Amino acid sequence: xxxxxxxxxxxxxxxxxxxxxxxxxxxxxxxxxxxxxxxxxxxxxxxxxxxxxxxxxxxxxxxxxxxxxxxxxxxxxxxxxxxxxxxxxxxxxxxxxxxxxxxxxxxxxxxxxxxxxxxxxxxxxxxxxxxxxxxxxxxxxxxxxxxxxxxxxxxxxxxxxxxxxxxxxxxxxxxxxxxxxxxxxxxxxxxxxxxxxxxxxxxxxxxxxxxxxxxxxxxxxxxxxxxxxxxxxxxxxxxxxxxxxxxxxxxxxxxxxxxxxxxxxxxxxxxxxxxxxxxxx
Numbered sequence: 001x002x003x004x005x006x007x008x009x010x011x012x013x014x015x016x017x018x019x020x021x022x023x024x025x026x027x028x029x030x031x032x033x034x035x036x037x038x039x040x041x042x043x044x045x046x047x048x049x050x051x052x053x054x055x056x057x058x059x060x061x062x063x064x065x066x067x068x069x070x071x072x073x074x075x076x077x078x079x080x081x082x083x084x085x086x087x088x089x090x091x092x093x094x095x096x097x098x099x100x101x102x103x104x105x106x107x108x109x110x111x112x113x114x115x116x117x118x119x120x121x122x123x124x125x126x127x128x129x130x131x132x133x134x135x136x137x138x139x140x141x142x143x144x145x146x147x148x149x150x151x152x153x154x155x156x157x158x159x160x161x162x163x164x165x166x167x168x169x170x171x172x173x174x175x176x177x178x179x180x181x182x183x184x185x186x187x188x189x190x191x192x193x194x195x196x197x198x199x200x201x202x203x204x205x206x207x208x209x210x211x212x213x214x215x216x217x218x219x220x221x222x223x224x225x226x227x228x229x230x231x232x233x234x235x236x237x238x239x240x241x242x243x244x245x246x247x248x249x250x251x252x253x254x255x256x257x258x259x260x261x262x263x264x265x266x267x268x269x270x271x272x273x274x275x276x277x278x279x280x281x
Contacts, residue, residue: 022166026052036049070171085236098112116144119213119214121205128227141220147194150179151182154180210232230242
């Protein structure tokens, strides 16, 4: 299973780095999940990389792990430098909302108005984070829903209508000073998007081989949010989603890479020796 996941991640990374897409206008609608990157300093500090991951319905009822090609590793390099995966000042998160209207249906589930979706980082990949606490009423989440809604449209710098990058038709770079940008809407206080507190647990880093964030659904009723699965970002820039924290974190350690290479080498040596013996017979 780990080897299969490794091959999938490697393929996604190659596709993300080696292909280009024709620039177009990005579409973004309520119920989509938006992935946002921001740097607190250095290269790209004035620029958000924002990616529309698509309608949230695709992340319900997931079994296993699947890759997401929406994020291009080439965009991370172009925006934040080739050292983006070793920086301690580059962070990311994922968020979405139904907006203020009630009646959004996913499968047989009708969601309340001002339903939110948001990630929370895992301090240890494979160990699920503590669920966010939901607002006890629609009013309690309405402010966050309105704030997140502006990421889609309605302000200068909203993702919807922006020209895409040359690597992904659903990604765009947006100035952090724009009113509809990720940095502007996420805010500068302790709570991301005026709701998710502490903000440091909403955001995840990029420094290291693997970072995992859990996705939660927050309906406007008292209690803990519902866990939907986990997003994993590797140092190759490959993004995936899994039904479980451990599934999203199933990336082989360096020792596993060595074991795979060793097994292939031994097999090749044995094959050559057998072929030489047959040739002499």
